[in-house]
Structures are given as structure tokens and as C-alpha cells.
Amino acid sequence: MNQRNNRRLVLFPVPFQGHINPMLQLAQILHNRGFSITILHTDLNAPDPSSHPHFAFRSIGDGLGQSEVSTSDLVRLMALINARCAAPFEERLREEASSPDTPITCLIVDALFGFTRDVAERAGVRRMVLRTGGATSLRVFARFRLLRERGYLPIEECRLEDPVAEFPPLQVKDLPGINTAEPKQLDQLLSDMIEGLRDSAGVILNTFEDLEQPALSLLRQEYPIAIFPIGPFHKCSSSSSGSLLAEDQSCISWLDKQAPNSVVYVSFGSIAAVSESEYSEIALGLADSQQPFLWVVRPGSVHGSEALEKLPSCFLAALEERGKIVTWAPQQEVLAHRAVGAFWTHNGWNSTLESISEGVPMICMPCFSDQKVNARFVSDVWRVGLHLNNGLERRKIAEAIRKLLVEKEREEVRERAAQLKEKADSCLRQGGSSFRSLDGLANHILASESFVFGSNESSA
Incomplete structure (x- = not known):
């Protein structure tokens, strides 16, 4: 100092x-x-x-x-x-x-x-x-x-x-x-x-x-x-967390048990909310992907309901085997974890920059304001993510997760994300x-x- x-x-x-x-x-x-x-x-x-x-x-x-x-x-x-x-x-x-x-x-x-x-x-x-x-x-x-x-x-x-x-x-x-x-x-x-x-x-x-x-x-x-x-x-910056919500550190010990680059981390920020039908499609898409997931479901993230009460029974069965839900996560620590291979995000600027800085490819689901601009640049300019266009549908969600975690094309996206991470470090x-x-x-x-x-x- x-x-x-x-x-x-x-x-x-x-x-x-x-x-x-x-x-x-x-x-x-x-x-x-x-x-x-x-x-x-x-x-x-x-x-x-x-x-x-x-x-x-x-x-x-x-x-x-x-x-x-x-x-x-x-x-x-x-x-x-x-x-x-x-x-x-x-x-x-x-x-x-x-x-x-x-x-x-x-x-x-x-x-x-x-x-x-x-x-x-x-x-x-x-x-x-x-x-x-x-x-x-x-x-x-x-x-x-x-x-x-x-x-x-x-x-x-x-x-x-x-x-x-x-x-x-x-x-x-x-x-x-x-x-x-x-x-x-x-x-x-x-x-x-x-x-x-x-x-x-x-x-x-x-x-x-x-x-x-x-x-x-x-x-x-x-x-x-x-x-x-x-x-x-x-x-x-080594600043302490400025989070307004309590961070659930148990997700880090859960990530420690997962294979490298195997987990999709899902978080839509501190303000964005989805409808009950969209929430259900997200849950079913995560279940159908057959991939491990860490999902942040904060209070107020689903319009007009208590989120966990609306989860489909088939999703809860999948959760027991390969998923974890928390109300808030230490995001920077999560994105830096070796187990995280993709970030499903609303593309707020902080989240986008944090993902770029750790070389984590993104699934883009912008909600409002600058998020839509950020998402388009992630998918079409920097080419370090996939854009969920035209609404949420369980099949498309599962396909996007598998593309970034298990299918062959993931290597090209990861390579571009790694190159952008190096630029973020070198600057x-x-x-x-x-x-x-x-x-x-x-x-x-x-x-x-x-x-x-x-x-x-x-x-x-």
C-alpha cells in the first residue's frame, strides 16, 4: 500500500x-x-x-x-x-x-x-x-x-x-x-x-x-x-464483500466435490425476476441437461411466489443427485472455482466482467437495461458464450448447457474465453x-x- x-x-x-x-x-x-x-x-x-x-x-x-x-x-x-x-x-x-x-x-x-x-x-x-x-x-x-x-x-x-x-x-x-x-x-x-x-x-x-x-x-x-x-x-481490489444478501458458503464445499469444468452456475443477479412458467422451464432445462448445476434462487427472483414451492417433482428428484440451490452465492469465488465450466447469467455488467476475468463461458439470458447489449457482445463479438434467443424452452436450455459443458464445440469457446481472461489479467x-x-x-x-x-x- x-x-x-x-x-x-x-x-x-x-x-x-x-x-x-x-x-x-x-x-x-x-x-x-x-x-x-x-x-x-x-x-x-x-x-x-x-x-x-x-x-x-x-x-x-x-x-x-x-x-x-x-x-x-x-x-x-x-x-x-x-x-x-x-x-x-x-x-x-x-x-x-x-x-x-x-x-x-x-x-x-x-x-x-x-x-x-x-x-x-x-x-x-x-x-x-x-x-x-x-x-x-x-x-x-x-x-x-x-x-x-x-x-x-x-x-x-x-x-x-x-x-x-x-x-x-x-x-x-x-x-x-x-x-x-x-x-x-x-x-x-x-x-x-x-x-x-x-x-x-x-x-x-x-x-x-x-x-x-x-x-x-x-x-x-x-x-x-x-x-x-x-x-x-x-x-x-481486495475489498471485503459489499453484498446486501448473506452469501451461502456451503456451495464452495459442494463445488469441491465436482469434476473440473463440469458445473453450470446459474444466477440472474440481485434484481431480475422471472415468471413462474419461465422458472419451471429453467428447472426442467437444468434437469434435462444431465449436468451438475449450482442455482442461485434469491427471495423475489420469481414473480408473485415462493420459488421453491413451484419446483416440478422431477426436478427435485434430479436435485438430490447433482444439483444445489442457494439463496445467494459468493460469485467471484464460485466463478474462480475449477469445477465451474459455464455461467448462465442475466449479463449484468459486473457478472459479465467477472465471468470474462475467470475465463468462464456464458449462457446469456438478458432481462433489461444494458444486459441486452452485453449479451449480444458476449455471443457475437467476443464469442465467449451462447445467447438464449426468443424465450425460455427446456429443450433449448438443455442444449445450450451441453454445448458448453460436454459437446465438442465447447473447446473453441473455452479457448476464446481463456484468451480473453489472459487479456484481463495482463491489463x-x-x-x-x-x-x-x-x-x-x-x-x-x-x-x-x-x-x-x-x-x-x-x-x-
Whole structure:
């Protein structure tokens, strides 16, 4: 660990699992570079300070009621968080900035916190942005208005298979979408995010050059600001788990008993949910595959029911012999385990990057938002996985699992996955692209005395 440099960073994550984890990982990376860390957080999904004793934690009242946080409309919830947190965030930021002993060198916020732009300007605090998704999906989100103007959005059933000429190899069905009763709120959320990026002192991305070089190159042309791809975060951070759910460690001892590359690990993240009929097809597909499986079935992962009550009897018989179900798993440890040969995933960016980093081929079942873009690139660009197109059906599920675990073509996919894993490893070594970008980020933060709020800076 580097010697303390007496510079303090304040980080503010969006209170969802897929956003908290990378922000805490980034905090650990920067702490290892000598920075002192203060984490601001909402009451909703507050992180556990005991898991990160070397960080200071400060709460921001969000004023959200139980009925508001339990909504399935994520766009509406995010709009509420932005509205309710603005005033208490400004009060807390000014309080932190007024400390004579440890002034704030830089504020790093999640890109979805659009309100922080004006607050930071009023407080005279330098603001950088963390985008927790990939560079490719960021470019798609940035062009939502153009996609609407050209008729791709809103998505029409008759055009699902049409190519999106501006973003090959995406098809219309791959464009990011979030079910919401307030589509104008989604447009505003994305508009605020992009404007917040443009006006920031720099953008930090959890990706690496060899994975998304074309998208990164275009972002640097389109946004004349400093852009720092320093990922994969989790491979250069020793941070404790930021999981909001208790991890079942018994799955590791179960994996220890399985043959190498024999298990399909199934997890659809912390938010995505499936219908009862889809849940049944997943279970029957796992049973028909005849392969060992580790399946994460968290509370709320099946719409309107307690999941285990709905499992078919034939599936329960198969479970006794070769499967294990847990409510949550230590995913990074699972993906690094020698027994895991495939990952059936919703293709959230964290999960996708963690799978790439361990060389584990993927079965792609995207649900919403950037997951659809990520899945298409996994299957068609990086070619390290199979895409479950056009719904869930037990026969297709079983075929996909067997293709990646037992059939001959698995070797080609595994070889490409191993090559991508090596690129993910090498970018973090001394002289690698993410290593150099992290050096550039640390120097950029330390050069605060030359910063003028609102000025554009070229990429490092």
C-alpha cells in the first residue's frame, strides 16, 4: 500500500447491489493508492461499515417510505432517489468540504446521480463520475434520442430482428429498455446522466482497453474529457464483500466435490425476476441437461411466489443427485472455482466482467437495461458464450448447457474465453493498459490545484 498522501476522496454510490459493489471496489483501489476514503450513502441499502473499517461512512437521508422502495418500477425509484437526496446531499457535502483538516480533493459519484452536478458546482468541489456499466452500452444510452428519431424506439414487435445500423451487431431487440410507467422519467434520467458526464472532471469505467477498445476510442472522440478504463475492478481490489444478501458458503464445499469444468452456475443477479412458467422451464432445462448445476434462487427472483414451492417433482428428484440451490452465492469465488465450466447469467455488467476475468463461458439470458447489449457482445463479438434467443424452452436450455459443458464445440469457446481472461489479467500488470490508466487517474485527481470547474480536459 502506498504511503498516505493526505488527500481525501468522497464517493457516493447508487443504492443498488450492482452499483454499490463497483464503487466500493473503486474506493479500495484508490485507498491502496494512498487516498483517504469517505463513503456517502443513502438509508436505502446502506453498506455495512464493519466490512470496510478503513473507510469513513456518512449517511444521506433519502426520505423514502417502504411502499416507495418496494416498487418494481426502477426508473420511478431512481427518480425519487434523485429528488429526495438533493438537499440532504448538499448539506452533507458542504459539511464535509468545510473540514479544515481533511478537505475534499475530489467527489466521485455514480453517473445516475444527475443532481450532484449542480450541487458540486455550488459547493466548489471537483466532481468525477463512475459509470458502472460498459463503454459500449454507455454509447448506446447516449444515443437514445437519435435512436428514437430514427424509429428504433419504442421497440415494435415486428422489428425485433432488424439490425441497428448505428450499433452493429445489435438488433432492435438488443436495445436497452426498462419497463416503466414513466418513459419521460427514463429519458430525463439518461439525459441528466450524459450531461453529467460531459460536465465532469473525468469518467471512470470498469472495463479495459482490449475488451472495449472500439467503444472507448469513440467515447474519447465524442466526449472531450478524461476517460479512465481501469477495470476489472474486482481483480485489483481486495475489498471485503459489499453484498446486501448473506452469501451461502456451503456451495464452495459442494463445488469441491465436482469434476473440473463440469458445473453450470446459474444466477440472474440481485434484481431480475422471472415468471413462474419461465422458472419451471429453467428447472426442467437444468434437469434435462444431465449436468451438475449450482442455482442461485434469491427471495423475489420469481414473480408473485415462493420459488421453491413451484419446483416440478422431477426436478427435485434430479436435485438430490447433482444439483444445489442457494439463496445467494459468493460469485467471484464460485466463478474462480475449477469445477465451474459455464455461467448462465442475466449479463449484468459486473457478472459479465467477472465471468470474462475467470475465463468462464456464458449462457446469456438478458432481462433489461444494458444486459441486452452485453449479451449480444458476449455471443457475437467476443464469442465467449451462447445467447438464449426468443424465450425460455427446456429443450433449448438443455442444449445450450451441453454445448458448453460436454459437446465438442465447447473447446473453441473455452479457448476464446481463456484468451480473453489472459487479456484481463495482463491489463492489470505493470505496464498494462488499466495499470497505466490507474496511474493517470491518480495523477489526475492529485492535480486538483490546476482544476477549473466546468472546463473540458482531454483523455489521459
